[in-house]
Amino acid sequence: MISLLVVILFFIGLLFGYLFRNNKKNRRIIDFGVNWAIYLLLFFLGISVGSKKEILESFSKIGLEAFVIALGTILGSVIMAFILYKWMFKKNE
Amino acid sequence: MKSSLTIVLFFILGLLAGIYDLVPSFLANENLPTVLLCVLMVLAGMNTGSDKEAFYILKRINFRILLVPIFIIAGSLLGAAFVSFLMNDLSLKETIAVGAGMGYYSLSSVIISRLSGPQLGVVALLSNIFREILTLVYVPILVRYFGKLAGIASGGATAMDTTLPVIVKYSGSEYGIIAVFSGIVLTLLVPLLIPLILDFFIF
Numbered sequence A: 001m002i003s004l005l006v007v008i009l010f011f012i013g014l015l016f017g018y019l020f021r022n023n024k025k026n027r028r029i030i031d032f033g034v035n036w037a038i039y040l041l042l043f044f045l046g047i048s049v050g051s052k053k054e055i056l057e058s059f060s061k062i063g064l065e066a067f068v069i070a071l072g073t074i075l076g077s078v079i080m081a082f083i084l085y086k087w088m089f090k091k092n093e
Numbered sequence B: 001m002k003s004s005l006t007i008v009l010f011f012i013l014g015l016l017a018g019i020y021d022l023v024p025s026f027l028a029n030e031n032l033p034t035v036l037l038c039v040l041m042v043l044a045g046m047n048t049g050s051d052k053e054a055f056y057i058l059k060r061i062n063f064r065i066l067l068v069p070i071f072i073i074a075g076s077l078l079g080a081a082f083v084s085f086l087m088n089d090l091s092l093k094e095t096i097a098v099g100a101g102m103g104y105y106s107l108s109s110v111i112i113s114r115l116s117g118p119q120l121g122v123v124a125l126l127s128n129i130f131r132e133i134l135t136l137v138y139v140p141i142l143v144r145y146f147g148k149l150a151g152i153a154s155g156g157a158t159a160m161d162t163t164l165p166v167i168v169k170y171s172g173s174e175y176g177i178i179a180v181f182s183g184i185v186l187t188l189l190v191p192l193l194i195p196l197i198l199d200f201f202i203f
Helices: A002-019 A024-050 A053-057 A059-092 B004-019 B032-049 B052-059 B063-086 B092-099 B105-115 B118-146 B150-160 B164-171 B173-200
Strands: none
Touching: A002 B032, A002 B105, A002 B173, A024 A053, A024 B004, A024 B032, A024 B105, A024 B118, A053 A059, A053 B118, A059 B063, A059 B092, A059 B118, A059 B150, B004 B105, B004 B118, B032 B105, B032 B173, B052 B173, B063 B092, B063 B150, B063 B173, B092 B105, B092 B118, B092 B173, B105 B118, B105 B173, B118 B150, B118 B164, B150 B164, B150 B173, B164 B173
């Protein structure tokens, strides 16, 4: 199960990062590794999208769905933040 | 979130390689992306675990500030659930998983494409890029109508870096530390929330 593995590996990383947090050189290497792993994975995502006709053909629909989800998450989070702001933050100003 | 242009560039390069069938055979290995994701998860964890600024900020939080990322997560997931009725080929679970990216498009899209497939991966990539762009553009309006936490909420995980300047500009510098705290918590939770939603929730 990849998803469980993802979570466990992340926690292992957190622990190691915390233990070796004083080594500046390590941090630069980690940063470099994170960036390139992400670049390559997005390159792979591009490949698998590019080689699937059905995704390419529905790209405008996918874009619209993505946009609507973005709007939904922004409005949802902003409304919840508004409730919290009224409740706990505004009176302290 | 780092160098977003480079990230999009690599995606487009891959897209072109896929369309014109220019993929070198050693890259076509099915297991390579999975192994790479595993390496990335360890490195991303190490990156956060070794962040001294993060621990300095964590020491300064109180109950009020702790509630900020919790409300933002709840709002984001509820908002995504609400619009899932408009999606004709995405399930409730898939829509919420995309929303759980919290604007952290690089990591969320690669995790989702591994766990669910390239189509949802692209939705996650685009949706979370849109969240960042919309935040950069609409923070002034959101803050005016929804209070000073609105920019932090809209920015999600990006409130700690790319959208921080615009948040501080419109909510004030006293909200900067809340923005960074909330951004750190959300950045930390994205790789946990997505697998949780995609694999362990039953919708």
